[in-house]
Amino acid sequence: MTPPLLKLAALWGAAVLTASLHTGAQAQAKDLVVGFATAKSGWLEAYDTPATNAALIRIDEINAAGGIGGRKIKTVFADNKTDRAQSAKAGLQLIDQGADMVVVSCDYDFGSPAALAAEKAGKVSMFLCAEDAKAGIQGVGKLSFTGSIMAAVQGATVAEWAHAKRNARAMYVLLDTMIEYNKGICKGFDWMAGRLPGVTIAGRDTFKNDDASIAAQITRIKALPKEPDAIMLCSYxxxxxxxxxxxxxxxxxxxxxxxxxxxxxxxxxxxxxxSNFVVPVQGSIYGDDPNPKVEEFNKAFEKKYGARPSSMYVYPGYILMDLWAKGVERAKSADGKAVVAEMEKMNKEPTIFGPRTFSNKLHIQDSVPLLISEIKNGKPGIVDKWTISTPVPLDVALKK
Incomplete structure (x- = not known):
């Protein structure tokens, strides 16, 4: 026969165990929180808002399907006002609000202060569409990723494509020195151009995005013995x-x-x-993407927001949310290190905008298939698809 005190202790222990299990179940079912430390004002808003809206579409899809492991995604927001100091404050604000992951601005310069706040707190951060290789391990840290590709990949892609498909041999480089993204494009272009047979750099020049005139640079181009086959314009x-x-x-x-x-x-x-203007893109906003799922997304975006995507910079927002959700699902946890470990296993991971790869050395794409969009008579459209013959080396991407 059990003594009364032992019986009481057993009943008390069972109650504690039941309460503990109940609390654990509640914790397991607690919403995941994704914070957006992005620009709702300033020039960067034009890039951040569309990509954020794409991320919200993927969140809606995930929640409609039951969430991640039964946990729905809740969103919180903080405006960085296209300001570096405000970016840091926005990141800290979202961490205080319980963010499990922090989405930061498209541009590395303005997104990194918020990403560093997340890194310090042990949380994953993902740049909406930053294309500087430092938007990841090399700049922020091991918990940081970007939903887009290296700027250098874009420059390398158009260099190789123009050489192969337009017989471009004499090329001129015109660099807008305003932000790191532009330098990355030109660095990738220079690297690839140096590998291509018969290519010569006819000249190079610089300007700044807010320059009212580039008359002096144009004079120097016109003074060349022959008009260049192609001008590599690294700008926005x-x-x-x-x-x-x-x-x-x-x-x-x-x-x-x-x-x-x-x-x-x-x-x-x-x-x-x-006419005769070419850019590489991750997907087409024009209704002519060879992958029908991209156009399905464009229509879903239009239905929700009243207009089609205005540029391909919408797409990385969807991609990053898709990949992070897969990482959480496979880790069975939103813990930063656990999610990173799963994301670093992704090798040509399928997304509706093409395969994506991460590793413990690189959290940005160094080679992906890109569509070639050309403007003819004022109308853009997809004319080709191109994957660079070799990935962009990290030292090139870091502009060393």
Whole structure:
């Protein structure tokens, strides 16, 4: 017969165990929290908001399917105001609100302060669409990733494609020195151009995105013995659009190459009837993507937000949320280190925008299949698909 005190202790222990199990079940079912430390004001808002909206579509899909391991995703937001100091504050604010993962701005310079706050707290951070190799292990730390690809991959892709498909041999490099993204494009272009037979760099020059005029640079291009086969313009709008307008107004008809930042039609009003302008893209916003799932996404985006995506920089937001969710599902946890360990196993992981790979050395793509979008008579469209013949080396991506 059990003594009364022992019986009481046993009953007490059973109650504690039951309460503990109940609490554990509640903790397991607790919502996952994704925080967005992104720009809702300033020039970066034009990139951050569309990519954030794409991420929210993937979150809606995940929640509609029951969440991740039964846990729904809750979102919290903080405006970094396209300001580095505000970015750090936004990251800390979201950590205080219980964020399991922090999504940060498209640009490395403005997203990294928030990402560093997440890194210090042991949380995964993911840049919406940063394309600097430092948006990951080499810049922020082991818990940081980006949903996009190296800028250097874009420059290398258009260099190799133009050489193979447009017989471009004499090339001119025009670098906008305003942000690191532009330097990355040109670095990748230079690296690939140096590997291609018969290619010569006819000249190179620089400008800044807010320069009202590039007349001096155009004079130097026109002074060449022969018009270049291609001009590698490493820039973004509005300065990139202004540069294109001035180049064409000066009568220069060379093929103009650029990175993905100038995908879209939003800037074409500055250069009516533009032709012979090429950018690499991760997917087509124009309804002509060879993968029908991309157009399905475009229509879903339009249904939810009232307009189709304005550039391919929408897509990395969807990609990053898809990949992080898979990492959490496979880790059976939102713990930063556990999720990273699973994400680093991803090798050509399928997404609707193509395969993605991470490793314990690189949290950004150094080679992916890209579509080639060309503007003809003011209208963009997909004309080809290209994968660089060899991945971009890390030292090239880091601009060493």
């Amino acid at each position: 709008a509005p300065g990139g659009a202004s540069a294109v307008r001035q180049i064409r107004a000066a009568g220069i008809q060379s093929l103009i190459l650029n990175g993905s930042a100038m995908d879209g039609t939003y800037w074409l009003g500055a250069v009516p009837g533009l």
